[in-house]
Amino acid sequence: MRALRYWFDSNLQDQQNYADGAGIDWLRIIPFIGLHLGCFAVIWVGTSTVAVAIAIALYLLRMFAITAFYHRYFAHKAFKTSRPVQFLFALIGASATQRGPLWWAAHHRQHHRHADQKLDPHSPQQGFLWSHMGWFLSRKHFKADLSLVPELARYPELRWLDRYDIALPVLLAVLLYLTGEGLAVWSPDLNTSGWQLVIWGYFISTVVLIHATLLINSLAHRIGRRRYQTPDDSRNNFLLALLTLGEGWHNNHHYHAASARQGFYWWEIDISYYLLWLMQKLGLIWDVRTVSKQKRDARQISRESVQ
Ligand SMILES: [Zn+2]
Numbered sequence: 001m002r003a004l005r006y007w008f009d010s011n012l013q014d015q016q017n018y019a020d021g022a023g024i025d026w027l028r029i030i031p032f033i034g035l036h037l038g039c040f041a042v043i044w045v046g047t048s049t050v051a052v053a054i055a056i057a058l059y060l061l062r063m064f065a066i067t068a069f070y071h072r073y074f075a076h077k078a079f080k081t082s083r084p085v086q087f088l089f090a091l092i093g094a095s096a097t098q099r100g101p102l103w104w105a106a107h108h109r110q111h112h113r114h115a116d117q118k119l120d121p122h123s124p125q126q127g128f129l130w131s132h133m134g135w136f137l138s139r140k141h142f143k144a145d146l147s148l149v150p151e152l153a154r155y156p157e158l159r160w161l162d163r164y165d166i167a168l169p170v171l172l173a174v175l176l177y178l179t180g181e182g183l184a185v186w187s188p189d190l191n192t193s194g195w196q197l198v199i200w201g202y203f204i205s206t207v208v209l210i211h212a213t214l215l216i217n218s219l220a221h222r223i224g225r226r227r228y229q230t231p232d233d234s235r236n237n238f239l240l241a242l243l244t245l246g247e248g249w250h251n252n253h254h255y256h257a258a259s260a261r262q263g264f265y266w267w268e269i270d271i272s273y274y275l276l277w278l279m280q281k282l283g284l285i286w287d288v289r290t291v292s293k294q295k296r297d298a299r300q301i302s303r304e305s306v307q
């Protein structure tokens, strides 16, 4: 633990905001370390097809809740929906163990307001490791500034999710355990168990999900192409877009953040948007904002000047 602390702190020491409450809050991140260590329990619980399938399904479902709802809906108001649908996806998003929707949206709005400037919570200009995970493990960013999300903070159910952000991850783990134990009794041929589903469906799925999401803060401001001359370092990155169901078109996004569609062209795969389009057809969401052709085609920078 001391070696880990030294490694982390030494990565932070040259940061301007280190002295400003940016130090790592070890008491609060012990669960985060435990989440990673828990994955190693796969050695004991083993693997089965059903466990891996559930891990992948929960990755995709929760990634959609994070990209389409935490990000495009809560943080950017890119479409409208009913209060029950808003709450349902806030619940699924909260099970992704990335804190509550108010905390997430407040920090993200701050990111857009000050992208790659001093007040950006997670710019890679303050260190790659900081932009990836140091920022949310610091004391400075533990609390959300609710003045940044006033229209969301008036919903008591969302404030509750923020206050008890551990509730949904625990509930998901319990449901997985009960499902696994049930399957072990009723379908022993599946070769699974309660703990096996907890390790695959919660621990492994969640760790991959968290780091894939965090790569948008770190890598998508470092590696990829810039189509638009935005005042930040955001990039478009095809691989990140696949991994995150569309969030990799991050330069497009910083150029026109209000759009629910982040892949601006047909070849820019944006699975979250395709699903939102479907939800709109089903009447579950409405007033979906996209980018106009005029805005999309304006102010593009030539490939030669990108480097
Ligand atoms: Zn960004």
Ligand SMILES: [Zn+2]
Pocket (backbone or CB within 6 Å): 071, 075, 076, 108, 112, 253, 257
């Ligand atoms: Zn955004």
